[in-house]
Amino acid sequence: MSSTLLEVTRAGHEEVERLERLIxxxxxxxxASGKDRLFQSHRVRNMIDQITTTTLKLVEIYEDKDNxxxxxxxxxxxxxxxxxxxxxxxxxxxxxIREYHRRHPAARVVDAAEQYEEMLKEEPRIDFTGxxxxxxxxxxxxxxxxxxxxxxxxxxxxxxxxxxxxxxxKIPRKLKLTRQYREYLEKLLEYLIYFFERTEPLQxxxxxxxxxxxxxxxxxxxxxxxxxxxxxxxxGHVPSQPSVIDLDYYSSSEELMEAGPERLxxxxxxxGLKTGGTVQQRAERLFLTKHTALEQLDRKHFAKGxxxxxxxxxxxxxxxxxxxxxxxxxxAKMEKLCDLLHETIVRTKENVEKKQALTYExxxxxxxxxxxxxxxxxxxxEQQIYNPLKLPMGWDGKPIPYWLYKLHGLGQEFKCEICGNxxxxxxxxxxxxxxEWRHQHGMRCLGIxxxxxxxxxxxxxxxxxxxxxxxxxxxxxxxxxDLEEEYEDKEGNIYNKKTYTDxxxxxxx
Numbered sequence: 001m002s003s004t005l006l007e008v009t010r011a012g013h014e015e016v017e018r019l020e021r022l023i024x025x026x027x028x029x030x031x032a033s034g035k036d037r038l039f040q041s042h043r044v045r046n047m048i049d050q051i052t053t054t055t056l057k058l059v060e061i062y063e064d065k066d067n068x069x070x071x072x073x074x075x076x077x078x079x080x081x082x083x084x085x086x087x088x089x090x091x092x093x094x095x096x097i098r099e100y101h102r103r104h105p106a107a108r109v110v111d112a113a114e115q116y117e118e119m120l121k122e123e124p125r126i127d128f129t130g131x132x133x134x135x136x137x138x139x140x141x142x143x144x145x146x147x148x149x150x151x152x153x154x155x156x157x158x159x160x161x162x163x164x165x166x167x168x169x170k171i172p173r174k175l176k177l178t179r180q181y182r183e184y185l186e187k188l189l190e191y192l193i194y195f196f197e198r199t200e201p202l203q204x205x206x207x208x209x210x211x212x213x214x215x216x217x218x219x220x221x222x223x224x225x226x227x228x229x230x231x232x233x234x235x236g237h238v239p240s241q242p243s244v245i246d247l248d249y250y251s252s253s254e255e256l257m258e259a260g261p262e263r264l265x266x267x268x269x270x271x272g273l274k275t276g277g278t279v280q281q282r283a284e285r286l287f288l289t290k291h292t293a294l295e296q297l298d299r300k301h302f303a304k305g306x307x308x309x310x311x312x313x314x315x316x317x318x319x320x321x322x323x324x325x326x327x328x329x330x331x332a333k334m335e336k337l338c339d340l341l342h343e344t345i346v347r348t349k350e351n352v353e354k355k356q357a358l359t360y361e362x363x364x365x366x367x368x369x370x371x372x373x374x375x376x377x378x379x380x381x382e383q384q385i386y387n388p389l390k391l392p393m394g395w396d397g398k399p400i401p402y403w404l405y406k407l408h409g410l411g412q413e414f415k416c417e418i419c420g421n422x423x424x425x426x427x428x429x430x431x432x433x434x435x436e437w438r439h440q441h442g443m444r445c446l447g448i449x450x451x452x453x454x455x456x457x458x459x460x461x462x463x464x465x466x467x468x469x470x471x472x473x474x475x476x477x478x479x480x481x482d483l484e485e486e487y488e489d490k491e492g493n494i495y496n497k498k499t500y501t502d503x504x505x506x507x508x509x
Contacts, residue, residue: 012054016058035134138345189330209336285301453470
């Protein structure tokens with residue numbers, strides 16, 4: 001019976017409304033554990049995707065490019081090719097409904113509410129490796145092996161790698177332009193995106209990356225990207241590098257040999273030519289490019305895998321800038337993901353260090369304990385938790401002991417006006433929040449640097465007053481050349497700059 005466009009439209013709006021109510025109902029329930037929270041997020045994500053798909057279909061129907069909706073509305077009003085006849089249209093629809101029920105006498109009305117309620121009970125299938133422990137830790141062993149076996153990496157422990165991989169600015173720029181580093185960075189970014197989508201399905205990653213890209217473009221234009229300073233200036237041209245040799249200063253290959261084997265090697269590599277051989281052979285090979293274009297050189301002079309004739313001194317520079325920009329943008333995206341996954345990275349490092357201190361028997365016992373806990377977790381969750389004091393939940397999904405609640409002072413509420421009057425329970429959470437993103441964002445909005453001077457300050461007015469005092473103090477100690485810079489006349493008299501300039505203008509000196 002939903003063959004008409006109007007009925008399809010009505011059903012689409014009903015589905016969207018039902019899904020919105022389900023999302024509200026789902027988000028009103030507090031998940032008992034991290035696993036439940038993950039399932040809840042993925043269920044909501046799936047419902048949002050369904051709403052998006054249905055909404056796109058409705059938009060397509062309302063656009064009515066084939067005029068089908070317009071014709072159907074006209075037919076409901078009795079408008080036909082012969083004229084307007086309302087009663088004829090009414091009886092035609094009545095006949096169609098009776099014919100449908102005659103063909104399907106056993107048809108029953110399906111309660112759509114039951115079908116939608118089942119969506120709240122399903123457990124979405126999320127793929128995690130054993131090392132990831134259902135999204136608690138990162139599994140970067142494959143990337144770690146690639147890092148320590150590469151030219152840009154160094155032989156370090158896995159726990160140290162978890163600190164290093166998010167700091168690409170420590171790698172020399174020369175090594176970043178290699179294909180090996182680019183492939184490694186692509187794999188790293190791909191894994192972090194895949195992990196983030198599995199653990200935070202409700203985050204809009206496209207919106208995050210668009211903001212990162214816009215900020216990156218501004219910094220790149222001014223040459224202020226960390227690790228790539230001055231790379232994007234001068235209208236995209238690459239600044240002159242010491243590895244490039246100006247052949248106009250040399251009249252023969254013998255003179256070119258004086259440049260040294262390393263500079264010759266770098267110059268040949270920049271042009272995609274072979275870099276091997278003696279110093280004389282390198283100089284002769286490079287000197288060929290003075291009077292002969294690269295595309296006219298014999299293929300035997302080019303290194304394997306180089307583009308040879310397709311690259312010349314003019315075309316290589318813009319291409320290198322473009323490659324540098326792409327790599328720098330991938331690094332910016334990777335650093336943003338590392339900021340979002342900071343807690344997971346710290347938790348992963350702690351888990352690795354913990355495993356290093358355990359024996360094989362202890363690791364097996366801990367694994368068995370986790371398996372038993374996973375089996376009994378569902379039974380425990382079905383029982384209603386008695387929590388009259390509204391104590392915070394512990395790692396096992398149960399209220400923490402009351403003595404622990406009092407010990408950490410979790411009954412004390414600390415409000416921060418800079419964080420938008422957000423409440424922090426307990427002294428530890430309050431002290432920690434000064435370094436977290438919410439407080440840093442509030443300070444950034446006020447135009448005040450989040451330094452140690454502003455610890456324990458939660459009022460906007462107090463922060464502004466302290467910032468003004470700091471600026472005044474810095475102003476007193478500031479170098480003032482007009483008053484402090486000294487000048488001496490011919491007679492040996494000492495004046496400050498302002499007095500000396502005034503006397504000189506009057507012709508007294």
